[in-house]
Amino acid sequence: MKIIVCLKQVPDTAHVKLDPVTHTLKREGVAAIINPFDLFALEAALRLREQVGGAIHVLSMGPPQAAEAIKEAIGYGVDEGLLLSDRAFAGADTWATTAALAAGVRQMGGADLIICGKQAVDGDTAQVGPGLAMRLGLPQVAFVKGWREVAAGHLVVERQMDDGFDVVRLPLPGLITVVREVGEPRPPSLKGKMRAKKYQVPMAGAAVLGLSEAQVGLAGSFTQVVEVFAPQASGQRQMIEAPAQEAGRLVIDYLVRDQAIRVGS
Amino acid sequence: MSLVDDKAQVSEACTLCGTCLEVCPEGALSLEEVARAVDERAAFSRGVWVFAEQRDGLLPEVVAELLGQGGRLAADLGVELSAVLLGHEVAGLAGELFALGAETVYVADDPRLQYFNDDIYAEVLARLIAEHKPEVLLAGATALGRSLIPRVATAAATGLTADCTGLAIDKQRRLLLQTRPAFGGNIMATIICPLARPQMATVQPRVMKKGQRQEGAAGRLVTVELAPDQAAATQVLEVVRAVGEQVNLSAAEVVVVGGRGLGGPEGFDLVREMAEALGGVVGATRGAVDLGWIGHAHQVGQTGRTIGPKLYIGLGVSGAVQHLVGMQSSEVIVAVNTDACAPIFQVATYGIVGDLHEVAPAMLARLKELRG
Numbered sequence: 316m317k318i319i320v321c322l323k324q325v326p327d328t329a330h331v332k333l334d335p336v337t338h339t340l341k342r343e344g345v346a347a348i349i350n351p352f353d354l355f356a357l358e359a360a361l362r363l364r365e366q367v368g369g370a371i372h373v374l375s376m377g378p379p380q381a382a383e384a385i386k387e388a389i390g391y392g393v394d395e396g397l398l399l400s401d402r403a404f405a406g407a408d409t410w411a412t413t414a415a416l417a418a419g420v421r422q423m424g425g426a427d428l429i430i431c432g433k434q435a436v437d438g439d440t441a442q443v444g445p446g447l448a449m450r451l452g453l454p455q456v457a458f459v460k461g462w463r464e465v466a467a468g469h470l471v472v473e474r475q476m477d478d479g480f481d482v483v484r485l486p487l488p489g490l491i492t493v494v495r496e497v498g499e500p501r502p503p504s505l506k507g508k509m510r511a512k513k514y515q516v517p518m519a520g521a522a523v524l525g526l527s528e529a530q531v532g533l534a535g536s537f538t539q540v541v542e543v544f545a546p547q548a549s550g551q552r553q554m555i556e557a558p559a560q561e562a563g564r565l566v567i568d569y570l571v572r573d574q575a576i577r578v579g580s
Numbered sequence: 581m582s583l584v585d586d587k588a589q590v591s592e593a594c595t596l597c598g599t600c601l602e603v604c605p606e607g608a609l610s611l612e613e614v615a616r617a618v619d620e621r622a623a624f625s626r627g628v629w630v631f632a633e634q635r636d637g638l639l640p641e642v643v644a645e646l647l648g649q650g651g652r653l654a655a656d657l658g659v660e661l662s663a664v665l666l667g668h669e670v671a672g673l674a675g676e677l678f679a680l681g682a683e684t685v686y687v688a689d690d691p692r693l694q695y696f697n698d699d700i701y702a703e704v705l706a707r708l709i710a711e712h713k714p715e716v717l718l719a720g721a722t723a724l725g726r727s728l729i730p731r732v733a734t735a736a737a738t739g740l741t742a743d744c745t746g747l748a749i750d751k752q753r754r755l756l757l758q759t760r761p762a763f764g765g766n767i768m769a770t771i772i773c774p775l776a777r778p779q780m781a782t783v784q785p786r787v788m789k790k791g792q793r794q795e796g797a798a799g800r801l802v803t804v805e806l807a808p809d810q811a812a813a814t815q816v817l818e819v820v821r822a823v824g825e826q827v828n829l830s831a832a833e834v835v836v837v838g839g840r841g842l843g844g845p846e847g848f849d850l851v852r853e854m855a856e857a858l859g860g861v862v863g864a865t866r867g868a869v870d871l872g873w874i875g876h877a878h879q880v881g882q883t884g885r886t887i888g889p890k891l892y893i894g895l896g897v898s899g900a901v902q903h904l905v906g907m908q909s910s911e912v913i914v915a916v917n918t919d920a921c922a923p924i925f926q927v928a929t930y931g932i933v934g935d936l937h938e939v940a941p942a943m944l945a946r947l948k949e950l951r952g
């Protein structure tokens with residue numbers, strides 16, 4: 316089975332701080348990491364390869380520094396990588412991103428299975444996986460938490476829903492996005508790390524991919540961000556200054572007064 | 581599509597199916613160019629649509645919220661509010677959608693739509709969009725919505741904003757102003773889709789206000805037929821509902837969340853008791869989940885569930901940004917923490933600096949008293 320894992324390099328949002336005065340993100344010195352959900356995608360691919368054999372390729376779009384993320388993936392035991400990098404790609408929304416990724420998948424000769432993390436932690440949209448599947452005309456199952464069967468022509472996967480899960484048969488070629496439950500990522504292997512050190516990450520720009528500048532990046536995007544602001548803490552805020560037990564009783568009274576909870580019928 | 585003066589012209593009827601790309605020998609067309617060519621879509625698209633998700637013939641609460649908000653947007657735009665319902669033996673739900681404010685309901689009722697398969701659902705929705713050209717389409721940011729709607733937006737070649745918490749209309753430009761948290765909730769961003777139509781958004785459950793229910797309201801019912809050869813590529817073999825403890829966090833009105841401050845798995849007994857007393861469900865921080873104190877299904881936050889209940893109570897929760905993004909749209913937030921500097925207090929409606937093992941039992945005792 317040939318698997319392509321899409322992965323994104325993101326700022327480590329755990330350490331992103333908001334400037335309290337300007338409400339802008341302080342990004343200096345924030346480390347770049349592989350999107351945590353994409354590590355689950357990578358882990359899923361490694362487990363599938365262990366089960367049925369085949370090759371794993373990783374595909375990423377990003378600035379030249381994102382080659383580091385691909386090298387890191389090589390360390391986990393991935394076979395090949397491709398970085399889509401071009402200044403024209405900057406500012407892409409999910410529509411323009413899937414345009415580039417779809418071209419990247421074709422450039423890599425397609426795959427039996429494409430795996431994406433359920434979402435990237437910087438954008439949190441969860442749109443790229445399903446959008447990419449549509450672009451490539453592939454069937455999809457999102458939010459996959461595990462699989463029950465892997466065959467040459469299909470997978471039987473478990474899809475997380477709000478109220479439980481569905482068992483879904485996905486014919487291949489197809490695309491899945493995965494959640495944490497597919498398995499905790501293993502650490503990179505020593506052998507992989509050695510290979511990663513020397514690995515030259517292949518890169519492709521818009522021209523190589525046969526994409527015009529109008530199709531990608533900001534120019535190729537449908538959506539525009541018009542305003543960015545600090546989240547408003549809604550409503551009033553109050554610290555209940557009282558000894559613990561008294562405070563506990565008081566807060567219930569406040570909640571009853573606010574009709575946030577009901578007593579009696 | 582047609583040829584005019586030897587040039588390919590895309591007509592309004594284009595569904596962006598992509599067939600033209602396959603037949604175009606010169607490679608002179610791309611889906612993007614086709615999409616741009618129809619971006620006079622803004623001029624002739626009208627109406628606000630709500631995707632009325634159903635599972636097993638049940639409409640989740642978010643559908644009522646979407647119709648409430650959709651109604652307000654439609655009034656601002658001076659257009660009709662419609663709902664789209666896909667499924668099998670679901671036509672009976674149309675009456676409920678009228679009562680919730682839909683003026684037109686499109687129903688595709690077919691055995692092939694009984695279970696949720698992204699591909700066929702997206703095909704049907706994209707075709708309806710191409711035929712009827714709504715200017716706005718809203719769906720719930722549920723598991724189903726977040727899986728399906730990006731595929732539909734791509735099929736319809738339009739923009740999509742995920743997980744919105746605010747929607748408004750710029751009347752002059754007939755634009756939907758879509759506000760959502762970004763960057764792990766550190767910032768809010770307002771996003772527009774100036775050219776393409778429909779302007780599509782998924783909306784977080786429990787954020788929008790429901791409209792006034794109109795019992796017995798009637799409207800226009802439009803039946804949608806599937807093509808005879810239409811079939812889903814994926815196949816749902818089994819539907820498994822969460823059994824035992826109900827962890828439907830997203831739909832809960834009250835969520836009591838336990839963090840590492842509980843001190844151990846037995847701390848969740850207190851959380852459970854509180855949740856039970858308030859008719860709510862149990863949530864957890866990743867800190868608590870990672871320690872194995874409770875299952876991941878309970879996790880609230882960036883890598884867990886996003887919730888927006890009427891009441892959130894956090895016991896021993898520090899309030900890391902990854903947690904806050906998943907709960908800060910809660911209506912009322914109560915936080916109990918021994919550390920006065922814990923970030924959770926920044927978003928708390930009521931903050932109590934104190935030991936949860938003293939505060940929470942006192943809360944329970946007071947509740948019992950009041951209930952007699």
Ligand SMILES: Cc1cc2nc3c(=O)[nH]c(=O)nc-3n(C[C@H](O)[C@H](O)[C@H](O)COP(=O)(O)OP(=O)(O)OC[C@H]3O[C@@H](n4cnc5c(N)ncnc54)[C@H](O)[C@@H]3O)c2cc1C
Binds near residue numbers: 864879937
């Ligand atoms: C990529 C990424 C994704 C993440 N996703 C999530 C997510 O989805 N959800 C999530 O929750 N976290 C997430 N996290 C983790 C997050 O950063 C925090 O580590 C986590 O939320 C902390 O959990 P906590 O509040 O239970 O623990 P701590 O941060 O350890 O807080 C415990 C709190 O309890 C208080 N306390 C201690 N004893 C008592 C007592 N007796 N009474 C009252 N208070 C007491 C302490 O003062 C402290 O504030 C994510 C992190 C990363 C990097």
